[in-house]
Amino acid sequence: MTTTAPLLSSVEVARFVATGFHRMDAVIPDDLNEEAIGVFDAGIPVAYYGQPVPKVYEEGSFVRRLIETPAVAGALHSLIGPDPTVDHHALHVREPREGAAQALHADAIIDTRPDAFDVQLMYYPHEVTGTMGGTLSVPGSHLRRTNESDTGRYQNLRGQSRLTCPAGTVVLLHHGIWHGGRRNDSDTRRYMFKIRFNPTVPQVRLWDTSDLDDPRIAHELGRHFPWCEHATGRLEVYNRIKLWRAMTGDASFDIDLWATRVANRPGRVA
Numbered sequence: 001m002t003t004t005a006p007l008l009s010s011v012e013v014a015r016f017v018a019t020g021f022h023r024m025d026a027v028i029p030d031d032l033n034e035e036a037i038g039v040f041d042a043g044i045p046v047a048y049y050g051q052p053v054p055k056v057y058e059e060g061s062f063v064r065r066l067i068e069t070p071a072v073a074g075a076l077h078s079l080i081g082p083d084p085t086v087d088h089h090a091l092h093v094r095e096p097r098e099g100a101a102q103a104l105h106a107d108a109i110i111d112t113r114p115d116a117f118d119v120q121l122m123y124y125p126h127e128v129t130g131t132m133g134g135t136l137s138v139p140g141s142h143l144r145r146t147n148e149s150d151t152g153r154y155q156n157l158r159g160q161s162r163l164t165c166p167a168g169t170v171v172l173l174h175h176g177i178w179h180g181g182r183r184n185d186s187d188t189r190r191y192m193f194k195i196r197f198n199p200t201v202p203q204v205r206l207w208d209t210s211d212l213d214d215p216r217i218a219h220e221l222g223r224h225f226p227w228c229e230h231a232t233g234r235l236e237v238y239n240r241i242k243l244w245r246a247m248t249g250d251a252s253f254d255i256d257l258w259a260t261r262v263a264n265r266p267g268r269v270a
């Protein structure tokens with residue numbers, strides 16, 4: 001999946017590191033969106049774990065055309081690099097007035113890598129309205145490690161986002177973000193197609209780094225989210241600093257000396 005598609009900027013990648021997602025509204029062309037439902041209803045072949053994209057999705061197939069859309073290809077390259085493998089994919093369908101919602105959860109809790117991450121692509125082929133439910137997520141929760149469904153007891157968290165979007169929207173998620181599919185109270189079937197990608201290269205400076213000195217980067221990484229109190233929110237900022245250091249290869253990056261202070265180990269004077 002090498003690409004010359006437009007890459008994300010450093011500010012956009014820093015926003016992903018802070019929020020745990022990158023959203024692209026209506027980036028998939030109408031003709032693909034119109035084709036999608038028929039493809040999904042006919043069934044998508046099972047994806048075999050850990051296989052390269054060309055082995056899972058044939059050239060010219062619907063899914064290949066979906067992920068090779070320039071905006072999508074560029075964003076994927078920026079976050080996981082060229083030639084990722086396909087961990088798995090899944091089609092989530094919510095029937096009209098189904099009356100059930102998925103519990104809030106995080107995926108693959110055994111994956112505790114602090115300096116790397118998988119990306120989950122979520123594609124919505126049609127408009128998703130508030131009545132249709134949509135995917136609920138908690139921005140900034142992805143680096144707060146929790147057992148997979150421990151958060152399932154919570155019905156609502158401050159700052160949560162229930163997705164509504166136009167047709168052809170794609171959201172890229174950090175694998176650790178807390179999320180869940182909401183109840184569909186409409187008369188229309190709701191579709192969401194998900195692919196989890198694994199990187200095959202170090203996730204270091206894969207995006208457009210021409211703005212790497214932009215002061216907005218520190219602003220993005222230092223954001224606080226209302227689902228946790230301000231004091232414990234510092235843990236999230238610290239975790240983002242560590243991840244940003246890994247992704248940029250810059251071990252000196254810091255915000256208000258937080259990571260520098262923690263790493264301080266003065267040598268003893270003889």
